[in-house]
Amino acid sequence: xxxxxxxxxxxxxxxxxxxxxxxxxxxxxxxxxxxxxxxxxxxxxxxxxxxxxxxxxxxxxxxxxxxxxxxxxxxxxxxxxxxxxxxxxxxxxxxxxxxxxxxxxxxxxxxxxxxxxxxxxxxxxxxxxxxxxxxxxxxxxxxxxxxxxxxxxxxxxxxxxxxxxxxxxxxxxxxxxxxxxxxxxxxxxxxxxxxxxxxxxxxxxxxxxxxxxxxxxxxxxxxxxxxxxxxxxxxxxxxxxxxxxxxxxxxxxxxxxxxxxxxxxxxxxxxxxxxxxxxxxxxxxxxxxxxxxxxxxxxxxxxxxxxxxxxxxxxxxxxxxxxxxxxxxxxxxxxxxxxxxxxxxxxxxxxxxxxxxxxxxxxxxxxxxxxxxxxxxxxxxxxxxxxxxxxxxxxxxxxxxxxxxxxxxxxxxxxx
DNA sequence: TGTCCACTGGAAGGGAGGGCTT
DNA sequence: AAGCCCTCCCTTCCAGTGGACA
Numbered sequence: 001x002x003x004x005x006x007x008x009x010x011x012x013x014x015x016x017x018x019x020x021x022x023x024x025x026x027x028x029x030x031x032x033x034x035x036x037x038x039x040x041x042x043x044x045x046x047x048x049x050x051x052x053x054x055x056x057x058x059x060x061x062x063x064x065x066x067x068x069x070x071x072x073x074x075x076x077x078x079x080x081x082x083x084x085x086x087x088x089x090x091x092x093x094x095x096x097x098x099x100x101x102x103x104x105x106x107x108x109x110x111x112x113x114x115x116x117x118x119x120x121x122x123x124x125x126x127x128x129x130x131x132x133x134x135x136x137x138x139x140x141x142x143x144x145x146x147x148x149x150x151x152x153x154x155x156x157x158x159x160x161x162x163x164x165x166x167x168x169x170x171x172x173x174x175x176x177x178x179x180x181x182x183x184x185x186x187x188x189x190x191x192x193x194x195x196x197x198x199x200x201x202x203x204x205x206x207x208x209x210x211x212x213x214x215x216x217x218x219x220x221x222x223x224x225x226x227x228x229x230x231x232x233x234x235x236x237x238x239x240x241x242x243x244x245x246x247x248x249x250x251x252x253x254x255x256x257x258x259x260x261x262x263x264x265x266x267x268x269x270x271x272x273x274x275x276x277x278x279x280x281x282x283x284x285x286x287x288x289x290x291x292x293x294x295x296x297x298x299x300x301x302x303x304x305x306x307x308x309x310x311x312x313x314x315x316x317x318x319x320x321x322x323x324x325x326x327x328x329x330x331x332x333x334x335x336x337x338x339x340x341x342x343x344x345x346x347x348x349x350x351x352x353x354x355x356x357x358x359x360x361x362x363x364x365x366x367x368x369x370x371x372x373x374x375x376x377x378x379x380x381x382x383x384x385x386x387x388x389x390x391x392x393x394x395x396x397x398x399x400x401x402x403x404x405x406x407x408x409x410x411x412x413x414x415x416x
Numbered sequence: 417t418g419t420c421c422a423c424t425g426g427a428a429g430g431g432a433g434g435g436c437t438t
Numbered sequence: 439a440a441g442c443c444c445t446c447c448c449t450t451c452c453a454g455t456g457g458a459c460a
Contacts, residue, residue: 129435131443373458376422
């Protein structure tokens with residue numbers, strides 16, 4: 001070994017605090033046990049057992065906030081169902097999981113579903129191109145020929161409905177009623193309790209034959225979940241009871257989100273590991289909490305479309321110049337100037353208004369509609385985060401780099 | 417009390433970009 | 439090659455509106 005040492009050497013000397021399988025601390029890990037979800041699992045199994053008997057199970061709607069174990073339970077029961085199928089099933093049973101966060105149009109849902117039943121690559125339904133009714137007919141024929149019970153899970157179905165309306169749900173119900181041999185059940189998973197208001201009453205009543213509500217976990221339940229995962233993923237004695245309690249308490253405060261609790265714990269361990277510490281301390285948990293929050297925000301900013309970034313930059317610049325709140329019209333003026341500077345054709349004010357609302361939903365800015373009486377009615381926009389951080393991330397964009405030195409003067413009207 | 421501002425946010429539709437069909 | 443279809447991003451048009459002011 002050379003005197004200066006290899007660049008990896010000091011890191012190699014650090015001892016890993018994880019055991020071999022750290023996947024247990026990642027969100028898509030499906031554990032052997034799901035603590036405090038026994039009754040939900042049982043209820044779901046009770047409904048789905050019908051499929052093993054060769055009949056169509058009721059359609060189900062599952063509600064619950066993020067991180068309440070909806071997806072885990074549904075996947076868990078699905079896995080068990082597939083095992084049981086080998087032993088008990090009297091006819092074909094298939095369990096298909098679709099996440100509507102990515103598969104978010106009627107076309108793509110049908111396409112995903114259909115391709116499950118199409119073996120040959122050259123017969124698969126392309127991801128775009130076919131008329132919708134042709135996709136529908138193809139899917140119907142394929143599933144009907146296959147002859148069995150299909151259970152389709154639509155995770156985050158509220159997103160799908162918000163985006164594309166309830167057409168797709170109607171089509172799935174129609175699919176079921178038009179088939180001669182096969183049957184199809186839908187399990188919808190939603191974060192939103194009131195999303196069924198958007199549904200056509202007929203769709204609503206047929207989709208919600210059974211309802212399951214997942215309550216948030218409390219701090220004690222989160223502790224149990226974390227303990228389970230720690231046993232699998234982390235070396236003995238590295239994570240103390242206090243650390244687990246802290247993680248659980250923080251997550252419980254944020255609506256009992258188990259996913260967050262697990263992530264928080266994982267990052268805490270990583271923080272300790274990177275420091276070369278032998279055990280995780282509470283301070284690592286708080287470091288991890290900050291890191292997660294910051295990562296989340298900067299990722300959101302980085303992946304913004306260019307025009308949204310320009311708007312955000314406009315808000316940041318004016319914040320820097322001492323004007324912390326702006327109206328849509330003012331933002332639009334600054335936005336237009338900035339766009340011209342970097343040689344980009346500005347969008348219309350109508351479109352900007354939508355982009356502002358989008359960023360409001362992301363929590364990057366705060367926008368409120370306010371009336372100034374005689375002086376009109378408009379959104380009042382403020383930056384939701386520290387300017388320095390936001391600006392730094394924005395200026396990483398290759399189109400915005402040149403605006404590094406741009407300043408707004410702090411006059412009543414904003415000039416360059 | 418009515419007026420009127422500066423928008424908001426819905427609706428409709430254009431057109432580019434993906435792809436298939438004939 | 440021409441003619442479709444679906445989705446996404448955007449524009450155009452416009453009725454609607456909360457509340458200060460005359």
